[in-house]
Amino acid sequence: MLSTVTILHSAFQMDVAERAAWLRKEIERHNVLYYVEDAPQISDSEWDALFRELVEIEEAHPELKTPDSPTQRVGATPVSRFPSYRHGTPMLSLDNAFGEDELTAFDERVKRFLNREEDIDYEVELKFDGLSMSLTYVDGLLTAAATRGDGVTGEEVTPNAKTVRGIPLRIQQDLLGRIEVRGEVLMLKSVFNELNQTRLERGEQAFVNPRNAAAGGMRQLDSRLTAERKLSFFAYGVGLLDNPPTSVSDQYGLMLWVKGLGFPVRQETQVCRGREDLLARIHQIQELRPTLPFGIDGVVIKVNSLELQRELGFTARGPRWAIAYKFPAEQAFTVLNGIENQVGRTGVVTPVAELEPVFVGGVTVSRATLHNYQEVVRKDVRVGDTVIVQRAGDVIPEVVGPVLEKRPRASQTPVAPTQCPVCGTDLVQEAGMVALRCPNTTGCDAQIQSKLEHFTSRTAMDIEGLGEKQIARFVELGWLNDLPGIFALKDREADMVELDRMGAQSVSNLLAAIEASKARPLDRFLFSLGIRYVGERTARDLARAFGTLDLFRHADYDRLLQVPDIGPRTASEIEEWLENPGNQALIDALLAAGVSPVEAERPSGDLFAGQTIVFTGKLERFTREDAEALVARQGGTAAGSVSKSTALVVAGPGAGSKLVKAEQLGVKVISEDEFLAMLPEGTLS
Numbered sequence: 001m002l003s004t005v006t007i008l009h010s011a012f013q014m015d016v017a018e019r020a021a022w023l024r025k026e027i028e029r030h031n032v033l034y035y036v037e038d039a040p041q042i043s044d045s046e047w048d049a050l051f052r053e054l055v056e057i058e059e060a061h062p063e064l065k066t067p068d069s070p071t072q073r074v075g076a077t078p079v080s081r082f083p084s085y086r087h088g089t090p091m092l093s094l095d096n097a098f099g100e101d102e103l104t105a106f107d108e109r110v111k112r113f114l115n116r117e118e119d120i121d122y123e124v125e126l127k128f129d130g131l132s133m134s135l136t137y138v139d140g141l142l143t144a145a146a147t148r149g150d151g152v153t154g155e156e157v158t159p160n161a162k163t164v165r166g167i168p169l170r171i172q173q174d175l176l177g178r179i180e181v182r183g184e185v186l187m188l189k190s191v192f193n194e195l196n197q198t199r200l201e202r203g204e205q206a207f208v209n210p211r212n213a214a215a216g217g218m219r220q221l222d223s224r225l226t227a228e229r230k231l232s233f234f235a236y237g238v239g240l241l242d243n244p245p246t247s248v249s250d251q252y253g254l255m256l257w258v259k260g261l262g263f264p265v266r267q268e269t270q271v272c273r274g275r276e277d278l279l280a281r282i283h284q285i286q287e288l289r290p291t292l293p294f295g296i297d298g299v300v301i302k303v304n305s306l307e308l309q310r311e312l313g314f315t316a317r318g319p320r321w322a323i324a325y326k327f328p329a330e331q332a333f334t335v336l337n338g339i340e341n342q343v344g345r346t347g348v349v350t351p352v353a354e355l356e357p358v359f360v361g362g363v364t365v366s367r368a369t370l371h372n373y374q375e376v377v378r379k380d381v382r383v384g385d386t387v388i389v390q391r392a393g394d395v396i397p398e399v400v401g402p403v404l405e406k407r408p409r410a411s412q413t414p415v416a417p418t419q420c421p422v423c424g425t426d427l428v429q430e431a432g433m434v435a436l437r438c439p440n441t442t443g444c445d446a447q448i449q450s451k452l453e454h455f456t457s458r459t460a461m462d463i464e465g466l467g468e469k470q471i472a473r474f475v476e477l478g479w480l481n482d483l484p485g486i487f488a489l490k491d492r493e494a495d496m497v498e499l500d501r502m503g504a505q506s507v508s509n510l511l512a513a514i515e516a517s518k519a520r521p522l523d524r525f526l527f528s529l530g531i532r533y534v535g536e537r538t539a540r541d542l543a544r545a546f547g548t549l550d551l552f553r554h555a556d557y558d559r560l561l562q563v564p565d566i567g568p569r570t571a572s573e574i575e576e577w578l579e580n581p582g583n584q585a586l587i588d589a590l591l592a593a594g595v596s597p598v599e600a601e602r603p604s605g606d607l608f609a610g611q612t613i614v615f616t617g618k619l620e621r622f623t624r625e626d627a628e629a630l631v632a633r634q635g636g637t638a639a640g641s642v643s644k645s646t647a648l649v650v651a652g653p654g655a656g657s658k659l660v661k662a663e664q665l666g667v668k669v670i671s672e673d674e675f676l677a678m679l680p681e682g683t684l685s
């Protein structure tokens with residue numbers, strides 16, 4: 001049988017080698033647009049198609065594989081140890097400054113050393129909280145990636161670094177000789193949260209913070225495991241450089257040049273003149289900190305002029321021309337008042353720390369997950385302990401550990417429950433899994449409640465007005481005990497109106513929201529089913545791959561495994577879910593109730609890529625559905641309620657509580673006309 005590759009190439013009379021070379025270039029060009037320019041030109045699925053074609057060609061013609069092929073990013077054969085690697089120029093460390101006085105002292109030291117009175121230009125960069133990496137390119141090709149080690153010699157982790165998408169395998173311009181590009185490998189907060197969620201669902205140990213997850217990822221002997229961590233890279237400097245650009249005279253220009261070579265450089269970098277300007281910028285970055293997609297632990301301040309840098313030189317510790325200004329740690333002490341055993345959607349029992357409320361990382365924290373009982377024992381936390389609580393940006397609050405000196409005398413190690421705290425069923429522990437699980441999937445109120453909550457949530461079927469409290473009430477009244485039951489609530493309209501606090505208007509709003517949810521895009525519907533390991537991203541991949549619910553529900557393991565980004569564990573979990581007659585009956589019942597998921601429209605633009613937008617008040621130019629479709633066509637998601645992750649609120653006349661909430665949270669609010677003006681030309685024609 002002819003492979004698709006052969007057919008394709010005979011049809012177009014195209015030379016396979018040429019096509020492979022073109023694909024490699026094209027894929028890396030789109031990587032740069034995505035990771036460096038932050039301006040993708042194609043959708044993820046178009047990128048996947050290019051990538052798959054290249055994989056097919058290389059499989060059919062292994063001689064065409066090159067070391068800089070993007071296919072090399074998926075991970076290579078495991079190694080038994082990391083070779084040591086001597087850096088071309090040492091990777092130095094930085095002195096730290098805590099507080100404004102120490103910063104002033106640095107500024108004064110610099111001026112004194114240079115014998116200058118006038119203000120110095122400083123370049124201010126984010127201090128990435130990851131692990132440093134030195135990337136060596138010879139004649140443009142990535143030849144080695146090494147950790148810092150002792151600064152002189154590090155460990156060579158090239159196969160691992162190749163899995164990091166932001167690290168170019170080849171420099172985007174002709175550059176002869178050797179260059180060492182220095183930067184930080186880190187894990188985005190969103191990836192960290194998603195990864196931890198999956199690990200917990202699988203009964204695996206959660207990562208403590210994104211830095212550990214990134215550092216552990218780069219230390220994997222099997223680079224396929226590194227690839228799974230979806231790490232990122234940002235450049236902040238240059239080590240050895242055979243052919244420096246003649247036009248560059250300052251650090252800022254150097255970083256722009258590095259960006260031009262194809263490396264991700266953050267756009268927060270700015271030049272400040274003198275101490276006052278510097279302090280103002282530091283405050284701005286401190287404000288920005290919770291909104292950044294990754295963790296930072298401060299800023300790095302560098303004398304901008306390269307000539308002055310040379311004049312200042314180094315001490316034994318590090319450069320005289322740079323300093324790390326550290327932000328206060330996002331940690332606090334509080335008391336562990338109790339441990340509640342929570343039963344989740346899939347029956348997993350999670351111990352949750354009940355804390356004396358404490359303000360940390362910009363919010364008040366009163367609860368924090370303890371993940372599982374193995375973790376409780378490992379951390380050795382006991383009720384009554386004073387504990388350290390940590391929260392970095394959007395990362396879920398974490399109990400780091402106890403303060404042993406403050407431990408009350410009579411404290412005891414918490415004991416894991418043997419029965420479900422909600423329905424009393426004996427808990428089970430699956431082979432090889434840490435998590436305890438309540439096996440009563442259809443009869444346990446806690447599981448029913450959280451399945452319903454998940455189904456109606458904003459990123460799933462988005463049924464406004466059917467949140468945690470309302471669901472609990474309906475479950476208690478016996479009106480609701482499974483997902484299809486939501487669509488039978490309309491038969492209870494009169495009863496609902498009678499319920500205190502509900503009233504005719506909110507009942508009719510609720511029923512309208514339930515009705516509207518019937519036509520959600522397929523990916524949201526698949527996500528809402530609450531299949532283990534099927535998060536939002538996987539649901540999108542599935543919807544894209546299968547197109548219709550019917551094709552999805554009849555998929556088997558082998559077909560599922562062909563879906564990009566779906567591994568054996570997820571594929572077998574989905575297959576098992578689909579093979580369960582109860583689940584097929586659930587889908588049938590939802591379809592019979594009128595649910596009719598629509599295939600997600602392929603975005604035609606990326607104006608709102610990855611953003612959530614809320615419409616509120618009366619729209620005068622188009623219907624709510626049309627407005628939401630416009631957002632989807634530009635890669636965004638329309639949601640029913642405002643949260644701090646909302647990118648934009650479009651408010652028309654009569655906008656009420658959502659507008660107030662947007663203003664409280666500082667979410668940008670625009671009018672319908674302003675929204676229309678944002679859309680690319682021709683969108684509405």
Ligand code: IVH
Binds near residue numbers: 132183184237319
């Ligand atoms: S410059 C000679 N810039 O901080 C100057 N370092 O405490 C070397 N880091 O090992 C470092 N963000 O891993 C520099 N924008 C940044 C940085 C940064 C994070 C890390 C780096 C280094 C450590 C020094």
